[in-house]
Amino acid sequence: MSYLFHTDDDRREMLASIGAGSVQEIIDLQVPDAVQLKRPLRLPDSTDELNLTRELNQVAARNASTATHVCFLGGGAYDHFIPAAVDEIASRGEYYTSYTPYQAEVSQGNLQVMFEYETLVTQLTGLGVSNASLYDGGSAATEAVLMALSIQRQRRKVITSDVVHPQYREILEVYLHNIDAELVVVASDADGSSSTLVEAIDENTACVLIQSPNFVGRVESVSQIADAAKASGALTIQCFDPISLGRLKRPGDMGVDIAVAEGQCLGNPLAYGGPYLGIMACRDELVRRLPGRIAGQTTDRRGKRCWVLTLQTREQHIRRDKATSNICSNQTLLALRASVYLSLLGPHGLRETTDHCVAKTAYAKSVFANAHRFEVVHDTPSIKEFVVRDLGEAVPSLLATAEENGMLAGIDLTPMTQQASSGSSPSLLPSQYQNCFLVAVTEQRTRSEIDQLASVLQSAPQLASVMTDTSL
Amino acid sequence: MSYLFHTDDDRREMLASIGAGSVQEIIDLQVPDAVQLKRPLRLPDSTDELNLTRELNQVAARNASTATHVCFLGGGAYDHFIPAAVDEIASRGEYYTSYTPYQAEVSQGNLQVMFEYETLVTQLTGLGVSNASLYDGGSAATEAVLMALSIQRQRRKVITSDVVHPQYREILEVYLHNIDAELVVVASDADGSSSTLVEAIDENTACVLIQSPNFVGRVESVSQIADAAKASGALTIQCFDPISLGRLKRPGDMGVDIAVAEGQCLGNPLAYGGPYLGIMACRDELVRRLPGRIAGQTTDRRGKRCWVLTLQTREQHIRRDKATSNICSNQTLLALRASVYLSLLGPHGLRETTDHCVAKTAYAKSVFANAHRFEVVHDTPSIKEFVVRDLGEAVPSLLATAEENGMLAGIDLTPMTQQASSGSSPSLLPSQYQNCFLVAVTEQRTRSEIDQLASVLQSAPQLASVMTDTSL
Amino acid sequence: MRNQQATQLLFELDRPGRRAHQLDAPDVPMPSIDALFDVDDISQAPPPLPQLAEGDVVRHFVGLSTLNMSVDTHFYPLGSCTMKYNPKRNERIASMPGFASVHPMQASSSVQGLLKCLHELQGMLAEISGLPGVSLQPAAGAHGELTALFVAAAYFQSRGENRRVVLTADSAHGTNPASAQMAGFETQTVKSNADGLVDLADLEAKLGDDTAVFMLTNPNTLGLFDRQIERINQLVHDAGALIYLDGANMNAILGITRPGDFGADLMHYNPHKTFSGPHGGGGPGAGPICVRDFLAPFLPGPIVDLDEESETFELLTPEQSIGRVRSFFGNVGVLLRAYIYIRTYGGDGLRRVSEDAVLGANYLLSKVRHILDVPHGDRCMHEFVASATRLKKQSGVSAMDLAKRILDYGFHAPTVYFPLVVDEAVMVEPTETESKQTLDAFAEALFRITDEAGDLVHDAPHSTRISRPDDVTAARKPILKWSEAEPSSSSDS
């Protein structure tokens, strides 16, 4: 049956060796009768491979996807191209059906990949050390804050900005809620500067958590913030976009102490939000407080170079309640994919990818800027994401129209400006983003797709009547 | 560029080692200037992976396929289910990027697979020996005839029937055209018996080539034909359908000397006709005349069991113009897929698959039999294929209607009844199959698909007006 | 025959000027980067990633893969990890673009197929656990523990109860105390008794007004189902605390007994273990949690809800939700595999899975107890823990030595030195997807090893590319990334 091995003969022989009459007998010895389930589980009947494949193929076909729709959605997950070699390598059973390399001798493949991944992340970030992965970008940001709090035991304030990814801030609130720490969400400056944020940093500030490019696609003045933080003894944590680093300065080169990122963009499928890849790197000196597994280099008994899990005294299986984090299973397979992806791109491929994003985003902005109905909210340059205001004040119907026309046009920001987060900040996003949507343009988008997007959106039903150019 | 490795530095260093100024200089030494191409090749510009994947994805989407249409097409290629494990195993680079196992020590994987494949084919056919694959079912049938002719040097006649796959007979004609042999195509008996065929066998007959189930889906009286052939010293060659052998008698158990088959049905994709898998097995005594590679068991210098290519003196690389065939590259990867497929099915899975085909085909026949417009031409039982006559005499429009409704309904037989083959027979199929189409029903089809097929076809435009049941 | 060159470090294969992935010129104008961005924000050179050809990359990573043992290649009886066969249909189906290429910010209306699966999965997990509230959000087992503890904290806060202590078992996985600490609780450890079960006296002593949660693993990490479960249940609930079930060992009890029926109030699943989502070399996993109805209002969002009227699936966040514990919905790819797995087996099939897992473990135990001491009896659920203590005394062969030597026989090692309550622990979990022949061969290998010369075993493994790496130096003088300065590999032979 399905994947079981034992034939009736096997079962008989095995029970004989055990000296039991039945498996039930073994169970009865341990599981009190009163708590045994006396009925079959109420689940759908078993289904064979043919029927299940057929059925789920039909179910899958009911979802819009990048295979059926042109995707301009971003907000932390992006429709970047995944080279075929990434899929082929990651689908090798030796990778995806193995587990944490507890036995280094028969896990040198995974361990070397982890070590290479860590090195690639340090090359990418300009920081000294990386772990082997965390769950995703959002939880990585939170782990970075917890790490900063544990380094800065005397400081209890965490400062962040209202244009850091709203979901990341939601996570942070949950994690900080039960521990002794204060979360301060600073309103972003309209001009894109960071003066309000910088002013909020004080003696009690453990860390400043920023995102650059931030949630609304603007590049933050990271160096300035990091300098200010350092001046008052706080740590700087930056959420970065790996793809932006073909052009933008690396976190480590701007004074950032801990850099975190969502690594989905590095060769990992969108998969409705997961599994994704939490990237985390930090300055060398902070390594003993880094959460998560780390592979390191050593030599074997014959002096041969090899790799092992190391600095395990940080981890839960050794330190239990004194560990830097509770993480056990992580996202190794996605770190592998990211490593293959970065190896294929190299410095020049990464730069080309950034440049394509920049060029196509700039083009898309110009198209929106020229459309009567729309306003590009910020005039600062973008890597791949920007906010558009619908002067027609009908973002939902506009997105619905786009979807009918085979496009996923953007993320409606209005709900986030209204939704009260459970924590300190009154809403997840500043109210200026009402009637706005967030558009992401990756290297996969084409000119004609962008043109079509604008023209389809232009024609969608609207609530407010849009002023003409001349009336401005 | 694309898959090239050498950097400009590499090229310089390499040329220095060679002692040449340029690659052109090396070429000029050998290729006369007059025959050098002095212009660039007129080919489309190079295209990057992203653009090519995108473009060809769109091109692929312009084809109807089993992913978009319900497939009732057969005629030698069938829409059987392919378990996921087949794809996963066959996509391992160690299999698909290796070549013929010339170095046995580093090819034991492929060699053992070949040996296992050969064993599986003998288990399937009931014959003593199998080769490692031929190009496809059609060329395998022809190779079998050539083999029989070379065994029976004094006999020059090849007898076959007009319900053997028309394309197989076309191939045969081409191959026999230039050599000293006579092809006799016997008209099939209307009652499905084989008396005419049996009568045609004479002292000069080298072999009889039959197909069972034949092209029109009928099971032939193989034993009877084989007995008659044997009685007059001729060899019997049967084209069989591997999937039918969950129920039908094996060729070897019916006195067949050489069995050939199209192995596409065993876990290989339809792929518009190729690459497919030519299966060939024969009685032990005939092995020295078998075409194609053969893996055999032996021991290595330490006495360990292992596998090698053997009986190579049959082959072109040793015997050149005395070889049993010219085949070199064969269809190993498809033989691997067939081996995985048969291993997954086992005897019971194969029988279940046959039974599902039989049941669904019987159901489909009953549905067609009940539709006014149609007639099921033969009342003999089918494994998975049968012929339907359109009393409306409008097969092409009927198939077109079906296609518009997402179904590939069947193969129009009318053209084959008209098309003159280049050889001896007047047409590729008997004229009784005019206004008929061939329907295949695999285990993948569902009752509702079959019902829908019949109802869509029933409603298609027709030429002749169809009599009602009562008027019959 | 190994290709040593291709598996040098990526950075050693680097050759400036080599390219793999390249993009043609864009079909829009290329703006000047320098003009567009603030000069302070941009860097002159891209990051110093290695420069490789596509053939380099493929040969490198394919080559490295063959240095791993894995379920697809080896028996992998790693206790507590449930290394069962990973069905290929799961991979194929979860990779369909309609599942794998869906953006997390799409409108619910555009992902009804996917939400249907996830909604059904919620129901299945509730049925299997006997606990009706389900959140699919957590990214792994440990994350599930943490999330459930956040839920427990919110629950007690909503009742104005100040319960600050979480009790964990001494045989518990390290994630239990670590999660409790991260969730802001104090932790205390409850001892195991001589039978390897919860020491009831110790539990009773430690339970109090301030106890929020008792984290129980049942079957526990010794592979034993705690017969005292009803009493534990009573004690904990009488103290006003909740029982958390670490569901890592659910493979033993599917359809046999349900956490909700034996007293658990909250639990997590490890679908990458129980439901065959592969382990990915360390992850991804998932850690969906199930809770009693009164805890459900505190679950993180989003949760999939079926609007019966419109027959559409919507995402909801419960009223009193703690919030969210990660970005987006959850590890959907892993959850889908769990869904496919459950659909494949159905209810009866899942019970059969557990029965065969129990059968396999007891069969192997019946062989191994003639070779090694098995301190906690001759019956177990899905796994058992042997001890190499006697062997170590007699012949100096430790649990570690055993683990290393078994690799030479072509088996992955069991988990060793866990749980901490067994000295020289050797924790064996065969799973239901291994044949009797394999179990026999494994027992035979263990037996042979106990007969082998000490040196042979101490120096093992002998058949692997490397043997006994120096962990101490690795930790004392950590080398955590490649750098040009590091001495390059001494080449293999």
Next chain:
Amino acid sequence: MRNQQATQLLFELDRPGRRAHQLDAPDVPMPSIDALFDVDDISQAPPPLPQLAEGDVVRHFVGLSTLNMSVDTHFYPLGSCTMKYNPKRNERIASMPGFASVHPMQASSSVQGLLKCLHELQGMLAEISGLPGVSLQPAAGAHGELTALFVAAAYFQSRGENRRVVLTADSAHGTNPASAQMAGFETQTVKSNADGLVDLADLEAKLGDDTAVFMLTNPNTLGLFDRQIERINQLVHDAGALIYLDGANMNAILGITRPGDFGADLMHYNPHKTFSGPHGGGGPGAGPICVRDFLAPFLPGPIVDLDEESETFELLTPEQSIGRVRSFFGNVGVLLRAYIYIRTYGGDGLRRVSEDAVLGANYLLSKVRHILDVPHGDRCMHEFVASATRLKKQSGVSAMDLAKRILDYGFHAPTVYFPLVVDEAVMVEPTETESKQTLDAFAEALFRITDEAGDLVHDAPHSTRISRPDDVTAARKPILKWSEAEPSSSSDS
């Protein structure tokens, strides 16, 4: 660490009652098989295939795969086989359902996308060869040879010429004479001269009224482009015969020179070599042929034709077609990969491919000629043939020994003992997708081997699972299938 158990023969893993692939009950009534079919036609038991679990099957075949060397894992300089990198995008694209799941009997109107690609490919192959008539039908190079010879025969028959002889070179691949024989011709061999090129005198002597075709490999199997090509061209055509070009070595001359321009009338390609369609462990390949315009009417059908007016692609069979040489269209999966490959490189890129192939071969030659004799000079095209004759005399190390020993260094062996015109031939084709570092390491290994002790080399390989199988017994007492009687494997250690 190798798992020996899983790679026993499938038949040894057989356990009656085990199941992998299973079908649920059909959704239509199940007729009685006995009632439906004639009792003489059906068998009581299904074929005695092995009974296995899915986990058995996967572990078995995954395990076996790791016993192969392959391009994805190793440098594979197998001369005459062009073992270049197999692009992963080719695999991905060719597997799209719109290509891989198309039935061969579908109406042309329903496969316009596919036919467009195949039509373009016909044009590309014509342009690269300089020969306008193209048939994509043949299944491999040898099949292409045979098909082209059928075409030549039909052409001469149409002219009433009775030409019954095909000339092949002594350095030619075995498929050339074998194909000629199968096509009904008599074969005669033309000698090579001291330079490894066609012996013009011998060619001239053998050309006559009855010569139909001279089969030429150019560059030839020694890796040399025949400088005398213009003269050959003249001689053969003056005799009224045709020149067939064995295109196995096209990787040397893409965009550099075209067969049609240097005199060939017919040729085949090996897309699995030149255009990176992978080799599949022995196949599938494809063997499209190109011919001059006057031969095109005889090509087998179907051929893809573009109806300019309706802009639709149709399948045509030429008026005087020989017929067909296989079922259906051809090895479409392989052809598509060739198409993708050509699209990836474009025209300039293909020329670059050949230049780098020539560069790599000459570079390796410049190193190897200090180690082994290379009888035919210090320049070559895409491959070269060294000889171990001197080495064998000096130290008893034969070409075979070299080939076996190089495996221990992690390289696949070159082709040995082919072409027949070189004694102790070692035929090396590095291809353009190998790095200078790899070529250096290979030369270094060869050099080391020539310095090694004779025994070490004679007994090589030492690092493989088996070494030096007994071919003689294999052929004398053939065991061509497993049977219960055969002694089972002596287990590996």
